[in-house]
Amino acid sequence: MTDSPIVVRVRLDLSYDGTDFAGWADQPELRTVQGALEAALARVVRAESLPRLVVAGRTDAGVHARGQVAHVDIPLSAWRRLPSRSRPGEAESLQARLNGVLPSDIVVRAASEAPPGFDARFSASERRYAYRISDAGRRPDPLIRRHALAYPRALNVDALNEASRSLTGLRDFCAFCRPREGATTIRDLRELSWRREESGADAGLVVATVRADAFCHSMVRSLVGAVLAVGDGRRDAAWLSRVASSPKRSPAIAVAPGCGLTLEEVVYPTDAEVALRAAETRSRRTLN
Amino acid sequence: MTDSPIVVRVRLDLSYDGTDFAGWADQPELRTVQGALEAALARVVRAESLPRLVVAGRTDAGVHARGQVAHVDIPLSAWRRLPSRSRPGEAESLQARLNGVLPSDIVVRAASEAPPGFDARFSASERRYAYRISDAGRRPDPLIRRHALAYPRALNVDALNEASRSLTGLRDFCAFCRPREGATTIRDLRELSWRREESGADAGLVVATVRADAFCHSMVRSLVGAVLAVGDGRRDAAWLSRVASSPKRSPAIAVAPGCGLTLEEVVYPTDAEVALRAAETRSRRTLN
Numbered sequence: 419m420t421d422s423p424i425v426v427r428v429r430l431d432l433s434y435d436g437t438d439f440a441g442w443a444d445q446p447e448l449r450t451v452q453g454a455l456e457a458a459l460a461r462v463v464r465a466e467s468l469p470r471l472v473v474a475g476r477t478d479a480g481v482h483a484r485g486q487v488a489h490v491d492i493p494l495s496a497w498r499r500l501p502s503r504s505r506p507g508e509a510e511s512l513q514a515r516l517n518g519v520l521p522s523d524i525v526v527r528a529a530s531e532a533p534p535g536f537d538a539r540f541s542a543s544e545r546r547y548a549y550r551i552s553d554a555g556r557r558p559d560p561l562i563r564r565h566a567l568a569y570p571r572a573l574n575v576d577a578l579n580e581a582s583r584s585l586t587g588l589r590d591f592c593a594f595c596r597p598r599e600g601a602t603t604i605r606d607l608r609e610l611s612w613r614r615e616e617s618g619a620d621a622g623l624v625v626a627t628v629r630a631d632a633f634c635h636s637m638v639r640s641l642v643g644a645v646l647a648v649g650d651g652r653r654d655a656a657w658l659s660r661v662a663s664s665p666k667r668s669p670a671i672a673v674a675p676g677c678g679l680t681l682e683e684v685v686y687p688t689d690a691e692v693a694l695r696a697a698e699t700r701s702r703r704t705l706n
Numbered sequence: 707m708t709d710s711p712i713v714v715r716v717r718l719d720l721s722y723d724g725t726d727f728a729g730w731a732d733q734p735e736l737r738t739v740q741g742a743l744e745a746a747l748a749r750v751v752r753a754e755s756l757p758r759l760v761v762a763g764r765t766d767a768g769v770h771a772r773g774q775v776a777h778v779d780i781p782l783s784a785w786r787r788l789p790s791r792s793r794p795g796e797a798e799s800l801q802a803r804l805n806g807v808l809p810s811d812i813v814v815r816a817a818s819e820a821p822p823g824f825d826a827r828f829s830a831s832e833r834r835y836a837y838r839i840s841d842a843g844r845r846p847d848p849l850i851r852r853h854a855l856a857y858p859r860a861l862n863v864d865a866l867n868e869a870s871r872s873l874t875g876l877r878d879f880c881a882f883c884r885p886r887e888g889a890t891t892i893r894d895l896r897e898l899s900w901r902r903e904e905s906g907a908d909a910g911l912v913v914a915t916v917r918a919d920a921f922c923h924s925m926v927r928s929l930v931g932a933v934l935a936v937g938d939g940r941r942d943a944a945w946l947s948r949v950a951s952s953p954k955r956s957p958a959i960a961v962a963p964g965c966g967l968t969l970e971e972v973v974y975p976t977d978a979e980v981a982l983r984a985a986e987t988r989s990r991r992t993l994n
Contacts, residue, residue, distance in 0.1 A: 435848040482849055517845050525845045557805050557813045560723040561770055561853055561968070562907075619850075619907035680849070 425491040427536060428509065430455075430471075430516075431528040432486040436676065437564045438523060441479040442486075451477070454524055455488070455516075462515040465496040474538045474684040475545050478636065480676030482565045485546075485683040489538040535693020536686075540700050544608070544685035545633060549626040549642045549678050553650075556622070566623055567678030571650035573624050575612050578649035581658050582610035582626075585641060593664040594641055594671065595634035602702065606631045610641060612649070632699075640667075642674040713779040715824060716797065718743075718759075718804075719816040720774040724964065725852045726811060729767040730774075739765070742812055743776070743804075750803040753784040762826045762972040763833050766924070768964030770853045773834075773971040777826040823981020824974075828988050832896070832973035833921060837914040837930045837966045841938075844910070854911055855966030859938035861912050863900050866937035869946050870898035870914075873929060881952040882929055882959065883922035890990065894919045898929060900937070920987075928955075930962040 432455070440448035444456065452471055460468050473488040497508050505511040513529035520526070535541070550566040552558035553573040558566040585607060592603040609629040615621050626645075628638050644661060647653040661668040687695050720743070728736035732744065740759055747757050761776040785796050793799040801817035808814070823829070838854040840846035841861040846854040873895060880891040897917040903909055914933075916926050932949060935941040949956040975983050 433847045433849065435851070484847060484849060514843070522845075522851055523848045525848055525851075527847075555802075556815075557810075559721045559772060559815075560811045560813055561721065561772060561850075563723070563810055563813075565849055 424494050426494055426497045426508075427489055427491050427532040428497075428512065429528075429530050429532040429536060429538065430488045430490065430526055432488060433484050433525050433527055434482060434486070435523040435564055436477060436480050436482040439479065441481065441676075442473055442475070442477045451483075451524060454521060458516050458519045459490060461519050462500075462512065463492055463496045464499060465493045472538050474542045475633070475681045476635075477679075477681055478639070478676050481679045481681065483681040486681050487538045487542070487684045487686075489532055489536060533689035533692055535696055536689075537692070537696040538684075540696040541686050541692040542632070542684050542699075543687050543695060544629055544631055544683075545681065546683040546685070547626075547628045547633075547638050548680050548682050549628065549638070549674065550620060550680070551624045551626075551646075551678055552622070553624050558623070559619075559621075562619060562623075565677065565680055566620075567675055569646070569650075571652075573612075573646070573649045574651070575614050575624060575649070577651075578612040578624070578626075578645055581645045581648040581655060582612065582641075584655065584658065585645070585662060586610055591634060591637055591641075592666055593662050593668045594637050594644070595667060596636050597667060598635065601634075603634050605633065605637070607641075610645070612645075636673055638679060639674045639676065640671050642679075643672040646674060647672070712782050714782055714785045714796075715777055715779050715820040716785075716800065717816075717818050717820040717824060717826065718776045718778065718814055720776060721772050721813050721815055722770060722774070723811040723852055724765060724768050724770040727767065729769065729964075730761055730763075730765045739771075739812060742809060746804050746807045747778060749807050750788075750800065751780055751784045752787060753781045760826050762830045763921070763969045764923075765967075765969055766927070766964050769967045769969065771969040774969050775826045775830070775972045775974075777820055777824060821977035821980055823984055824977075825980070825984040826972075828984040829974055829980040830920070830972050830987075831975050831983060832917055832919055832971075833969065834897075834971040834973070835914075835916045835921075835926050836968050836970050837916065837926070837962065838908060838968070839912045839914075839934075839966055840910070841912050846911070847907075847909075850907060850911075853965065853968055854908075855963055857934070857938075859940075861900075861934070861937045862939070863902050863912060863937070865939075866900040866912070866914075866933055869933045869936040869943060870900065870929075872943065872947065873933070873950060874898055879922060879925055879929075880954055881950050881956045882925050882932070883955060884924050885955060886923065889922075891922050893921065893925070895929075898933070900933075924961055926967060927962045927964065928959050930967075931960040934962060935960070 442451045444452040469490045471488045500508045500511040509529040513526050516526045551569045553569045555570050588606040595603045607630045661670050730739045732740040757778045759776045788796045788799040797817040801814045804814045839857045841857045843858050876894040883891045895918045949958050
């Protein structure tokens, strides 16, 4: 689990338009972000074995990312062959070479040698997502139509916020998660807030900000789906309270579509703390 | 030229992703914004003659719009047939019907009865464009890649702004315009400023804001192209001053690609003033 002396652990900061991907995780026969990135790594890094990526947020089909983070272990010998005359740094050369072969819907925003003990998944202290909605049947602005949901009903932002407040905090989110054996569904939901944007690229959209230490599978989209049912007037606070306290995944909750969701940021502690954080997280979420 | 009593002049506020269009203006055999909108109007408005659109900014191939404005005259009889039980207002019904048949890269953001004397082109008092650039060879964020230019060289924002200041004001922009016989090239360039965005959807991009009473053909992209040559260090202020004072279109100026350009806003005076403004503009720019 720890860094072997013969590999260099590299942190990759990534953005992608998830529209044409079947999600992050590699799946046979399907176009996935992991598959496209590992294919690019195999072309760029001359190593005997294909490097495998570990990611902070395993986004589902259609979900986008502006601030995704992954790590990969590259054999030291291959790492040392990366620099070129125009790009003397290994990480800088890796980034440029990857961007030279990746399709236009994925970009490596940054590449860097990871600090000791860094793990893209287990060292992360927080994930922040945004969910963008064009409500009341308005079609989204064509320039952002690939990462906003067209929602038929009008949304009440105050109602969305009131409903959301009842869900935040450290608690068991089993009602909102697809279960995985042996994995805890306790999470610290630090923010679930909504605003109607007045200006900028998102003007007119209703945008949710969702922050937690980590999310279970489908948790963000289930939270959004549940709150939307209150925000558009179909359900009330009593219903939300009832489904939120369900001891297992509630079939009453509609999971919101992936297209509106973007992983905006992954937060890590300081370099000195990433190893400790990774060890703590692993012990808490053993099989997750 | 004035409103006939048997038509209703309608203002349409439009957004489009220009990537897959050969510009605004209708051209045989090509996919254009005007062509797609007029085809949609012909399907939605049951009139004997196809309504023709007049637009505030005739965007070129690949250029986008978030705040485009056009007008169209709809026969009163056809206008009165628009409402339905679910949409009792004519304008609201027109907007919904158009959005129901338009392709996903055009959207009608609003439709309204225009005030008396309104002309989408001649009543406008100002156009504002943005030009978005991912510089230093960095690939743009995939989520906005369709409306930002990937520029190979690093840009100095201070140098861009200094160069731009020398170009603003009321002057003859013939050096930056494709000439049209009988049309003046005198314009009031109110702003040409640059900033590197720190946050939001444009984080990391260098973005120009360009405002004028109106623009000649290719003027925004020529201004941007000329200033970029200074901002990336290839040219100096003396060169810019020389080409800017050229008595005709300067071949030394590279016109910046359309993909980075977005028409963000068209400004109109108050309803009471639009007719006067249209008359004034027509008299100044007779054939333009």
